[in-house]
Amino acid sequence: MQTFFIIAILVLGFLITFQIAKASEYVAVMRGEEKSRKQTNKINGFMMLVFLAAGLFGVYYCNEQLKGKILGEPASDHGVHIDMMLYITLAITGVVLIITQILLFWFAYKYQESDTRKAYYYPHNNKLELIWTVIPAIALTVLIGFGIYYWFKITGDAPKNAMDVEIVGSQFKWEYRYPGKDKIMGKKYYKEISDARSNPLGQLWDDPANHDDIYVSGEAMHLVVNKPVRLIIGAKDVIHDVGLPHFRMKMDAVPGTPTTMWFTPTKTTKQMREETGDPEFVYEIACDQLCGKGHWSMRGEIVVETQEEFDTWIIGKKPQYQVAVPGGNNAAPAVRPAADSAGAAEPKPVAMEVSK
Numbered sequence: 556m557q558t559f560f561i562i563a564i565l566v567l568g569f570l571i572t573f574q575i576a577k578a579s580e581y582v583a584v585m586r587g588e589e590k591s592r593k594q595t596n597k598i599n600g601f602m603m604l605v606f607l608a609a610g611l612f613g614v615y616y617c618n619e620q621l622k623g624k625i626l627g628e629p630a631s632d633h634g635v636h637i638d639m640m641l642y643i644t645l646a647i648t649g650v651v652l653i654i655t656q657i658l659l660f661w662f663a664y665k666y667q668e669s670d671t672r673k674a675y676y677y678p679h680n681n682k683l684e685l686i687w688t689v690i691p692a693i694a695l696t697v698l699i700g701f702g703i704y705y706w707f708k709i710t711g712d713a714p715k716n717a718m719d720v721e722i723v724g725s726q727f728k729w730e731y732r733y734p735g736k737d738k739i740m741g742k743k744y745y746k747e748i749s750d751a752r753s754n755p756l757g758q759l760w761d762d763p764a765n766h767d768d769i770y771v772s773g774e775a776m777h778l779v780v781n782k783p784v785r786l787i788i789g790a791k792d793v794i795h796d797v798g799l800p801h802f803r804m805k806m807d808a809v810p811g812t813p814t815t816m817w818f819t820p821t822k823t824t825k826q827m828r829e830e831t832g833d834p835e836f837v838y839e840i841a842c843d844q845l846c847g848k849g850h851w852s853m854r855g856e857i858v859v860e861t862q863e864e865f866d867t868w869i870i871g872k873k874p875q876y877q878v879a880v881p882g883g884n885n886a887a888p889a890v891r892p893a894a895d896s897a898g899a900a901e902p903k904p905v906a907m908e909v910s911k
């Protein structure tokens with residue numbers, strides 16, 4: 556029994572010694588860690604300043620490098636206002652960005668851990684919360700208010716002298732329609748869409764307004780300088796988007812839901828070629844909605860020209876009615892049986908589509 560107690564005391568003694576040794580080792584490690592933490596803090600604090608300087612220089616450098624690549628002066632009346640809104644937004648957010656980033660990184664450096672200073676516990680201040688909530692809220696409301704104003708203007712009623720042009724997207728091309736002499740776009744029905752029957756937009760031939768409508772595809776859309784144009788936008792398959800970067804306009808093309816936007820082109824293609832010094836300049840229609848594997852090929856062009864040039868161009872076009880209904884008979888059947896048109900309504904594949 557005595558031997559057992561002696562062994563037990565020895566084991567306990569060993570364990571206690573072992574634990575004390577281990578504990579002091581931990582304390583030593585912790586002391587070392589504290590030292591290394593303070594050192595890391597100093598380095599991090601300094602790196603905050605380096606990051607601030609590098610970041611601000613980066614903003615400046617990117618701007619210098621890329622400023623030649625922006626589109627230049629807008630070529631529409633709305634475009635001027637939209638650019639102005641963009642510049643105001645950039646100016647406000649730019650100033651806020653620079654001030655907040657300088658404060659953020661400078662404070663991280665200046666108020667890093669110090670043995671001579673204790674952190675001040677400051678959990679809440681209603682007045683400050685109110686200020687930094689209300690001021691940005693007012694600023695953003697004003698910016699958004701201008702945005703909504705122009706949005707309603709652009710999507711609202713076009714001026715009385717505006718011309719209508721229909722633009723329809725499908726995988727993967729743009730097609731256009733002009734209303735002809737009566738200035739009225741004829742009615743359409745999607746089941747009438749048939750390339751085989753020369754009716755790519757599904758025009759209803761029993762609507763006389765369709766008889767002079769001019770269908771254009773495979774070439775540029777033509778517009779008249781300084782004449783407002785209302786685009787009537789549609790799609791045949793998926794959602795596309797009429798993106799007109801030079802005019803600062805864009806609008807989704809949604810199947811079954813026509814959308815509109817109007818603007819006034821203010822510079823002819825010729826003028827733009829002179830201004831940009833680029834003899835190849837063309838106004839571009841870019842599909843702004845990822846619409847499938849051939850999305851990249853949905854590039855259309857717009858020619859902006861004088862009224863005389865436009866008249867000369869359009870006079871050479873034959874109304875689609877005369878193509879689809881030889882002899883131009885008004886009694887042509889309007890609605891064909893669904894079974895007849897179902898297969899033909901499929902959008903035809905275009906040569907530029909990527910093969911599987």
Ligand SMILES: [Cu+2]
Pocket residue numbers: 724725794795796842843844845846850853
């Ligand atoms: Cu598209």
